[in-house]
Structures are given as structure tokens and as C-alpha cells.
Amino acid sequence: MNTAIAQQRAIHQEPVMAAHPQDLAFNATEPAPEGHRTVGLVTVDNPKMSARDVNVHYGDKHAIKHVTIDIGTNEVIAFIGPSGCGKSTFLRCLNRMNDTIDGCRVSGEITLDGHDIYARDLDVVQLRARVGMVFQKPNPFPKSIFDNVAYGPRIHGMVSSKSELEDLVQWALEKAGLWNEVKDRLHQPGTGLSGGQQQRLCIARAISVSPEVILMDEPCSALDPIATAKIEELIDELRANFSIVIVTHSMQQAARVSQRTAYFHLGDLIEVGETEQIFTNPVHKLTEGYITGRFG
Amino acid sequence: MNKPTTTARGVYTIPEERRIGGKAHLALVTRRNAAERRFRAYGIAALGLSLLFLVTLFVTIIGNGASAFRQTYVKLDVNFAADVLDPDGKRDPATLGSANYLTLVRNTLRSQLPDTEGRAALREAQGLISSAANYQLREMVLADPLLVGQTRPVWVLASALVDATLKGGIDRNLPESDRKISDRQLGWLDKLAAEGRIERRFNSVLFTAGDSREPEQAGIWGAVMGSFYTMVVTLALSFPIGVAAAIYLEEFAPRNRWTDLIEVNINNLAAVPSIVYGLLGLAVFINWFGLPRSAPLVGGLVLTLMTLPVIIIASRAALTSVPPSIREAALGMGASKMQTVTHHVLPLALPGMLTGAIIGMSRALGETAPLLMIGMVAFIVDVPTGFTSHATVLPVQIYLWADSPERAFVERTSAAILVLLGFMVAMNALAVILRKRFERRW
Structure with missing residues (x-):
């Protein structure tokens, strides 16, 4: 890792408090001032992944501007922000899913355990096995529940026998809290499950290859409150084994599941901090405007 | 302060007769309903007319050919x-x-x-x-x-x-x-x-x-066998080539000027009159490559050229209809691009591709013009025994018989048409069954 940058922690805690409530009027279409520097503690002591000065361009559009942030080991970090603020885009930089989008250019440095994931000699296939992803809409393969979970271990050659594979599938499904619901119908299509079960199946699929980081892109936005509660519980349990990055539109969800929260605004990373601090005592006025729901 | 928002001309109120249930509004509703009924009547008339033509066609052909x-x-x-x-x-x-x-x-x-x-x-x-x-x-x-x-x-x-x-x-x-x-x-x-x-x-x-x-x-067996050999060549070439081209263009090729150009050209090729392919086949396969005239091999090659764009377009449509979330799921699991395609995308797109291929095949089966150019219009008595024996195909046989002066060829022409239609219906039914049987919904 670039220690020079790591040490140069972007602490920028001048109070940017608003004098009058009117000044807090939050305008979702107005970018942060040019050359904005992230407020709060962007680095952690034991980072799993670190991003340094990451920029993303879609053609002419500057979608992510100079984002620097660490993702700690065994922590849940939530990315929040208005629609189109780039939080999903940044999330997809972390396992290079943006590679598949035409006209998308990523610059800056992103490391996983100190190794640059955009290095030329890095195998993106391996990276994605180490950094798993759960998508907004549950997207199980139109195959059986078993095959859904077994797919990753199979293509990465992680099991040597059928019984091993069965054990691994059971472990992943148990971990995802789905085993008891599906153990009698493992060979029925995964698409026949309910929305919440499908999403937990996708989580089981993601953890089946024992990734180190799990990226979750609004994993509950298509689910009802009961299924959402189950997934949130699950995220909390998974923290013991994985680092989790979750993008969410629900601030309550961010508050419930995460230890740290990062607020994005039109491509800028405005503020990062302990979740409790962000929600109770935001520093930047844009963060405060968003969290208190004052849209201009 | 606290004044209600008004327009420049003051508060607007809708006149009584233009409100819902007012006179003007009722007249509007009446007109709208009439327009809707009229539109439906046009649709039914169009459907009736096309059914009438279809029935006429079948009655004539069966009436002529049954004997x-x-x-x-x-x-x-x-x-x-x-x-x-x-x-x-x-x-x-x-x-x-x-x-x-x-x-x-x-x-x-x-x-x-x-x-x-x-x-x-x-x-x-x-x-x-x-x-x-x-x-x-x-x-x-x-x-x-x-x-x-x-x-x-x-x-x-x-x-x-x-x-x-x-x-x-x-x-x-x-x-x-x-x-x-x-x-x-x-x-x-x-x-x-x-x-x-x-x-x-x-x-x-x-x-x-x-x-x-x-x-x-006179019988149609020679023509049926000629058609069979020709279709074997066409299917064996156009399906793998078409599917491979579609997969490359849709899943692997970068989107740039060259692929745009290729795409436009493929779409144009699908609209080229088939006789042009016949001329091309004559020039390339017979005059240049020296392949035999009147042979199912050359006929199949020409029909391949003609069917390829259709299969490529249908296959690309089938690939596009596979939701991107499936690709993302596979890529997100660390599958390579090729694994994503072969494990997930292709199996889901295959029914659509097969449907396209079968529709393309049934078009090729009914194609006459390009085969005239490569000599498959010759009078051939022997039943063809291979890909290079002289042969004709069903639609050309129909053309030949329809041209014959003997009274007895009239009914045989219609009978051959019935057989050809039978093959077409069977192939299209197969396409429908495949689609219904294997289609997945998201």
C-alpha cells in the first residue's frame, strides 16, 4: 500500500455547520464545491480494501471524483446518498464489475490486502471470487437451488467430491439462513423461491466460494420488511467472517447494520464516519441535509 | 403572503359543461367510444380478410391437388x-x-x-x-x-x-x-x-x-431428397456459423464503428433479394471454386448465405432477451466471460436461437429463385443419392410442373404444394413447440 497516502489521512474536520436552517436546504442536483475533500476518518487501522483517489468516467461524465476510503476487516460499511450519486458505481469498482460496461474508465488505486486489483497481471476472475457480490434484484440462475450454490465451487474447482460439494452447499445455505427452508427441495428451481428467499439464496451463492469481501448493492430494495429484517440479521452474522460493503437507500438500514457509513453526493465522497456519529452528529452540511430529509 | 397560487389570469375554474359528466364531456366520451369500436372493427375486418385469403388458398390447392x-x-x-x-x-x-x-x-x-x-x-x-x-x-x-x-x-x-x-x-x-x-x-x-x-x-x-x-x-421423391440434402448443408453451415457470429457480436465484440458497420450490413443482407445470392453462388461456388452445377451442396451453400443473416439476427435477439442480471450473477461469481456464455446465457438463449433457425430453414426450404441460378432447375429424373448428385428441390419442382402443359401436371403441382406446405407447417409447429417448451420467463 502507498503508505504516504495512508498517512496523509484526509482529516478535514473544520466545522461546516450551517448558521441558519435555510442554509441546510439540501439540493440534490447541486454538486459539492470543486476540490471537495472528504470529511471524517476515511482510513482504518486494519483495512481489507483501500481506495485511493479513485475516479470513474462514463464517456464524458465524471461519475466518481477523487474518492479515497478504506474498508475495514470484518466491518460492515454502508454507502448512502441520493440516487445517481455514484455509490453503486464505486461499489462495482471494488470487484471490477465496471469492466463489463463500455466506455467506463477507472483511475486511481484500489487494493485488496495491499495488492492493486487493477494491476495488469491480476486475474479478474480470481478477484471476483475473493470479492463477492449480491445484487439489487435477486438474480438466482434459472437452475436448481443446489446448482445455484454449487456453481461457484464447481467453476473454481474448490471441491473434489460430490459429498464435499454437498457439505459446502449445506454450509453456505445454513450460513445464509436458508437451509431449513429449502433442505427438502434442493433440486427445485431457485427461481421458484420467494423474493426474500431468492436474495438469501444469492447470498448463499456469494459466500459459497468463501470470499473475503461481500459487496451488496441495495440487497433489500426489492423485498418486504420481514425479508429485509432477515437479511439484515444475516448481514450482522456474516460480519464475523467477511468484510461487507452495503449500498442502501434506507438510512434506517444503514444505521441498523453498519459500523461505518459513507455519504456520497454526485460523485463526491462527502463524509465518512462511525455510523452513530454520521446519523446523530453529521459534520458536513450536505450530509446533514440528506439525513434530516431536507431536500431543496 | 399566504395567497393561493393563481395563474396570470387568476384562478381557473373548469366550466360546468366541460367537467366530468358535463354535456361537452359526454359528447367527447361518445366520440371516443365510437372511435374505439371503429378501430376494433378495422382489426376484425383485417383478420377476416386475411383468413378469407388463407381459406381460399387452401381450398383451391386442396381442391386441385387432392385428386x-x-x-x-x-x-x-x-x-x-x-x-x-x-x-x-x-x-x-x-x-x-x-x-x-x-x-x-x-x-x-x-x-x-x-x-x-x-x-x-x-x-x-x-x-x-x-x-x-x-x-x-x-x-x-x-x-x-x-x-x-x-x-x-x-x-x-x-x-x-x-x-x-x-x-x-x-x-x-x-x-x-x-x-x-x-x-x-x-x-x-x-x-x-x-x-x-x-x-x-x-x-x-x-x-x-x-x-x-x-x-x-412423375413423383416428388427426387425433389424431396434434393431438398433434404440441400437443407442438411444449409443447417450444418448456417446454424453454427450464425450462432457463433451472434455470440461474438453480442457478448464479446466491443461496441465501436466497426461492429456498428457489421451490424448494419447484416441487417441489410437479410433484406437482399434472394436471386442476388443465386448470382453470387453461381459466380463464387460454381465458376470460381468449380463445384458441380445442380448439386445440393451448392444449393445448400447459397441458401446458407441467404439464411445466415436471419439466423444471426434471431440469435442476437435471443441473446439480448437473456436478462443482464444473469450475466452479472455469473461474472460476480468469478465465472469467465466464456463460462458465463456457455453455462448460462447460451442455454437460456438456445430455444430462441432454434426458433430463429427453424424459421430461417423453412424460408430456405421454400426458396426457388437463387436455386434457378445455380442449375437446380434442370429436369432430373434420378433420385439424388448424395450432396453432389444432380438434384432439384421441392419448390423448383413445383415451378417446373406448373410450367408443364400436360393437364395431369396441374393436380400434381397442387399436390407438391400441399406436401411443401405440410413440411413448412411441421417446421413452424416445431419452432412453436420448442419455444413453448423451453421458454423461461423472468
């Missing part, structure tokens, strides 16, 4: 005279094979029919039965040499003239000079019919023989 599936046969008591067939009495197959069966037929006719003295009368009598009778008798003798010297009743194929007359294709009430069949022939026919020596049977010749100048001996 072709029955063929008239005449029973003659044939004396397999030893002095004609085997003067030496050795029963040597070579002698038996080269004997003069025409004489046998003539003798038979002389013995069975009255007033057959003179060459003209004999020729008219011969006109009652097909020239295939000679070969039929020869086959019988070669199969069983013990027949020589015996007299046996044999059902022989009637001539097309007799067949047409009995099916009502020739008006008996016309003066003799205006019809092809003579009074004398009609007399013989009536006599044979009265003796129960005329029968109509299933026309197996139509389904087992190749083409012939004599309608009663």
Missing part, C-alpha cells in the same frame, strides 16, 4: 408369351431382361380390346396405359422367371390421359376433334370399366418416383 393422391390403374390379362420373352427357352436373365416388352404390351392390348387392327388403332390403345407398363412387366418377369408362358392378370398404371378423363379433367361431351381422347379410346375405357378392370388406388408413384415427362410416372 393427385389417387391414380387410375387398369387390369390386363397379360400372357407372358415364351416366344416373345425367351425364344431359346433357356430362361437366361440377360435374355429376359432385354426382351421386347413393348410387343408383350401390344399383344396384350390386342387380345383384350376390340378393333385394334392397324397401327393407328394400336397406338391409340397403347395410349390408354402408361409407358411404365413395359418396365413393370419386365420387373415382374425378372423377379419371377416362372411367369414366362403363363397368363396373369396384372394391374398396370393407366396413362395420364385416362387418369385425367376419369377424374373429369377432360369433357367427354366435346366434339372428338376438340379433346385429346378419341371416341375409340372412350369406348375401350367404358368397356374396361364395365368389366371392372379400372380402379383408382393410392398414388404411391407420386411419393416414390423422381420427375418424369409422363405425368403418371
Whole structure:
């Protein structure tokens, strides 16, 4: 890792408090001032992944501007922000899913355990096995529940026998809290499950290859409150084994599941901090405007 | 402060009659409902009209062609005279094979029919039965040499003239000079019919023989086999090439000017008149590569060129219809691009691709124009036995028969059309079944 940058922690805690409530009027279409520097503690002591000065361009559009942030080991970090603020885009930089989008250019440095994931000699296939992803809409393969979970271990050659594979599938499904619901119908299509079960199946699929980081892109936005509660519980349990990055539109969800929260605004990373601090005592006025729901 | 928002002209109120339920509004609703009814009526009229055309087509074709599936046969008591067939009495197959069966037929006719003295009368009598009778008798003798010297009743194929007359294709009430069949022939026919020596049977010749100048001996089997070999070549080439091209363009190729250009060209190629492909095939495959003319191989190659754009477009559509979330899921699991395609995208797109391929195939099966250019329009009697033997195909056979002057070819043309339509319907039904059976919904 670039220690020079790591040490140069972007602490920028001048109070940017608003004098009058009117000044807090939050305008979702107005970018942060040019050359904005992230407020709060962007680095952690034991980072799993670190991003340094990451920029993303879609053609002419500057979608992510100079984002620097660490993702700690065994922590849940939530990315929040208005629609189109780039939080999903940044999330997809972390396992290079943006590679598949035409006209998308990523610059800056992103490391996983100190190794640059955009290095030329890095195998993106391996990276994605180490950094798993759960998508907004549950997207199980139109195959059986078993095959859904077994797919990753199979293509990465992680099991040597059928019984091993069965054990691994059971472990992943148990971990995802789905085993008891599906153990009698493992060979029925995964698409026949309910929305919440499908999403937990996708989580089981993601953890089946024992990734180190799990990226979750609004994993509950298509689910009802009961299924959402189950997934949130699950995220909390998974923290013991994985680092989790979750993008969410629900601030309550961010508050419930995460230890740290990062607020994005039109491509800028405005503020990062302990979740409790962000929600109770935001520093930047844009963060405060968003969290208190004052849209201009 | 606290004034209600108003427009520049003040607060706007909708006049009473224009509110919901007002007079003007009711008139509007009436007009709208009438327009809707009218629109539905147009739709039903269009549907009715197209159904009417379809029914007309089928009634005409079936009306014309149904009679072709029955063929008239005449029973003659044939004396397999030893002095004609085997003067030496050795029963040597070579002698038996080269004997003069025409004489046998003539003798038979002389013995069975009255007033057959003179060459003209004999020729008219011969006109009652097909020239295939000679070969039929020869086959019988070669199969069983013990027949020589015996007299046996044999059902022989009637001539097309007799067949047409009995099916009502020739008006008996016309003066003799205006019809092809003579009074004398009609007399013989009536006599044979009265003796129960005329029968109509299933026309197996139509389904087992190749083409012939004599309608009663002409069949579609040669054309069916020609079509079969041509389609095998077309399918074997166009499906893998088309699918591979579609997969590359859709899943791997970068989006840039070159791929845009290729895409536009593929779409244009699908709209190129098929005869142009025939000319291309003639120039490239026959004149340059030196492949044989009139061969299913070349026909298949030409139809491949024609079908490829259709299959590529259909396959790309099938690939696009696979939701991107499936690709993301696979890529997110660390599957390589190729694994994503072969494990997930292709299986989901395959039914759509097959449907496209079958539709393309059924178009190719019905294609005539490009095959005319490469010589598949020749008169070919033998049933083709391979990809390079001379052949014609079903639609070209229909074209050839429709061009023939003989009355009996009219019904055969329609019969061939029925067979071709049968193949088409079967293929399209297969496409529908495949789609219904394997289609997945998200």
C-alpha cells in the first residue's frame, strides 16, 4: 500500500455547520464545491480494501471524483446518498464489475490486502471470487437451488467430491439462513423461491466460494420488511467472517447494520464516519441535509 | 403572503359543461367510444380478410391437388408369351431382361380390346396405359422367371390421359376433334370399366418416383431428397456459423464503428433479394471454386448465405432477451466471460436461437429463385443419392410442373404444394413447440 497516502489521512474536520436552517436546504442536483475533500476518518487501522483517489468516467461524465476510503476487516460499511450519486458505481469498482460496461474508465488505486486489483497481471476472475457480490434484484440462475450454490465451487474447482460439494452447499445455505427452508427441495428451481428467499439464496451463492469481501448493492430494495429484517440479521452474522460493503437507500438500514457509513453526493465522497456519529452528529452540511430529509 | 397560487389570469375554474359528466364531456366520451369500436372493427375486418385469403388458398390447392393422391390403374390379362420373352427357352436373365416388352404390351392390348387392327388403332390403345407398363412387366418377369408362358392378370398404371378423363379433367361431351381422347379410346375405357378392370388406388408413384415427362410416372421423391440434402448443408453451415457470429457480436465484440458497420450490413443482407445470392453462388461456388452445377451442396451453400443473416439476427435477439442480471450473477461469481456464455446465457438463449433457425430453414426450404441460378432447375429424373448428385428441390419442382402443359401436371403441382406446405407447417409447429417448451420467463 502507498503508505504516504495512508498517512496523509484526509482529516478535514473544520466545522461546516450551517448558521441558519435555510442554509441546510439540501439540493440534490447541486454538486459539492470543486476540490471537495472528504470529511471524517476515511482510513482504518486494519483495512481489507483501500481506495485511493479513485475516479470513474462514463464517456464524458465524471461519475466518481477523487474518492479515497478504506474498508475495514470484518466491518460492515454502508454507502448512502441520493440516487445517481455514484455509490453503486464505486461499489462495482471494488470487484471490477465496471469492466463489463463500455466506455467506463477507472483511475486511481484500489487494493485488496495491499495488492492493486487493477494491476495488469491480476486475474479478474480470481478477484471476483475473493470479492463477492449480491445484487439489487435477486438474480438466482434459472437452475436448481443446489446448482445455484454449487456453481461457484464447481467453476473454481474448490471441491473434489460430490459429498464435499454437498457439505459446502449445506454450509453456505445454513450460513445464509436458508437451509431449513429449502433442505427438502434442493433440486427445485431457485427461481421458484420467494423474493426474500431468492436474495438469501444469492447470498448463499456469494459466500459459497468463501470470499473475503461481500459487496451488496441495495440487497433489500426489492423485498418486504420481514425479508429485509432477515437479511439484515444475516448481514450482522456474516460480519464475523467477511468484510461487507452495503449500498442502501434506507438510512434506517444503514444505521441498523453498519459500523461505518459513507455519504456520497454526485460523485463526491462527502463524509465518512462511525455510523452513530454520521446519523446523530453529521459534520458536513450536505450530509446533514440528506439525513434530516431536507431536500431543496 | 399566504395567497393561493393563481395563474396570470387568476384562478381557473373548469366550466360546468366541460367537467366530468358535463354535456361537452359526454359528447367527447361518445366520440371516443365510437372511435374505439371503429378501430376494433378495422382489426376484425383485417383478420377476416386475411383468413378469407388463407381459406381460399387452401381450398383451391386442396381442391386441385387432392385428386393427385389417387391414380387410375387398369387390369390386363397379360400372357407372358415364351416366344416373345425367351425364344431359346433357356430362361437366361440377360435374355429376359432385354426382351421386347413393348410387343408383350401390344399383344396384350390386342387380345383384350376390340378393333385394334392397324397401327393407328394400336397406338391409340397403347395410349390408354402408361409407358411404365413395359418396365413393370419386365420387373415382374425378372423377379419371377416362372411367369414366362403363363397368363396373369396384372394391374398396370393407366396413362395420364385416362387418369385425367376419369377424374373429369377432360369433357367427354366435346366434339372428338376438340379433346385429346378419341371416341375409340372412350369406348375401350367404358368397356374396361364395365368389366371392372379400372380402379383408382393410392398414388404411391407420386411419393416414390423422381420427375418424369409422363405425368403418371412423375413423383416428388427426387425433389424431396434434393431438398433434404440441400437443407442438411444449409443447417450444418448456417446454424453454427450464425450462432457463433451472434455470440461474438453480442457478448464479446466491443461496441465501436466497426461492429456498428457489421451490424448494419447484416441487417441489410437479410433484406437482399434472394436471386442476388443465386448470382453470387453461381459466380463464387460454381465458376470460381468449380463445384458441380445442380448439386445440393451448392444449393445448400447459397441458401446458407441467404439464411445466415436471419439466423444471426434471431440469435442476437435471443441473446439480448437473456436478462443482464444473469450475466452479472455469473461474472460476480468469478465465472469467465466464456463460462458465463456457455453455462448460462447460451442455454437460456438456445430455444430462441432454434426458433430463429427453424424459421430461417423453412424460408430456405421454400426458396426457388437463387436455386434457378445455380442449375437446380434442370429436369432430373434420378433420385439424388448424395450432396453432389444432380438434384432439384421441392419448390423448383413445383415451378417446373406448373410450367408443364400436360393437364395431369396441374393436380400434381397442387399436390407438391400441399406436401411443401405440410413440411413448412411441421417446421413452424416445431419452432412453436420448442419455444413453448423451453421458454423461461423472468
